[in-house]
Amino acid sequence: MRQGHVEAEVIPVVDVPITFEGHARFNVANALAASAAAYALGLSIADIQMGLQTFHPTPGQNPGRTNLIDADGMKVLIDYGHNVPALEALSGLVGCIPARRRISVASAPGNRRDEDLFTLGTLLARMHDVVFIYETDARGRTPGDAARLLREGAESVPGTCRVEVIMEEQQAVERAFEEASEGDLLVLLIDDVDSAIERIRGAASGRLPPQRQTVRRHDARRPPGRQAADPAAGRQSLCAGASRGKRYSDRRWPYRRPGA
CATH class of the missing domain: 3.90.190.20 (Mur ligase, C-terminal domain)
Structure with missing residues (x-):
């Protein structure tokens, strides 16, 4: 992270789960963009580190994405x-x-x-x-x-x-x-x-x-009686x-x- 002449290392890329140790370059870019946005909004480096370390590419936290x-x-x-x-x-x-x-x-x-x-x-x-x-x-x-x-x-x-x-x-x-x-x-x-x-x-x-009946990701409608999934529960x-x-x-x- 850099602001003016001050630089700070946020986190090694291998410690960011969604990057798959840097092999998912698209998620390296996503992590960089998210870090910059969070810093601009006033979050601390420690908060950004915590967010990057605890967001995993699992069905519970990010279903259908790597x-x-x-x-x-x-x-x-x-x-x-x-x-x-x-x-x-x-x-x-x-x-x-x-x-x-x-x-x-x-x-x-x-x-x-x-x-x-x-x-x-x-x-x-x-x-x-x-x-x-x-x-x-x-x-x-x-x-x-x-x-x-x-x-x-x-x-x-x-x-x-x-x-x-x-x-x-x-x-x-x-x-x-x-x-x-x-x-x-x-x-x-x-x-x-x-x-x-x-x-x-x-x-x-x-x-x-x-x-069971297929529910498409691009279909915004939810079957009657079906509640939104709890990401934490899925994980x-x-x-x-x-x-x-x-x-x-x-x-x-x-x-x-x-x-x-």
Whole structure:
């Protein structure tokens, strides 16, 4: 932090959980911006340090945004990266997480330009070994058209990435879990985060969660009788599951250094 000629170090980047030890460069930028804004509003360096140290990329505190979870020997990264800039930013982090294979479930709304959907498909293929494409919201397109463009983009990339189209989101997620095995990284670029968390818990406990109605992140309406989730309660439930011996965790991972 700098004001005039006075400089003060706020915190080492490796101690800020949302940066994943600096590999999530987009969250390094977010942390810098948040720190500057907080300082301008009069918060002390100690307060800023505390905020940065205690904000974690978990489903409880920041659902659907770079949630990295261990599930029975696999790693699962949940994010809402549905456009080209978001996926470009995420690619650096995905590449630094050690994995035997990288398997993705991905989609994009139909109101993206044709060239953007095609480019998104190419990025998915370059980042992953297997890609399962679903369709989230046609938004004026013919059903299946957005998925087709994503697939064409992915299949245009030379290499060994395998691409499948499974139109329904939960079926695509289930197919990805069937495909994955110990040591793999699942990258779930999805809308229905709650169902994915239930599926991860099911994988950890050896059971499958019941199917339920999908609630999209972009749908502002909440089903009748459903209350807003308590972020703290969500985090406690994950930690409580781990303490009971279930094999999943949202703790920090060892990351592979670039070039290692």
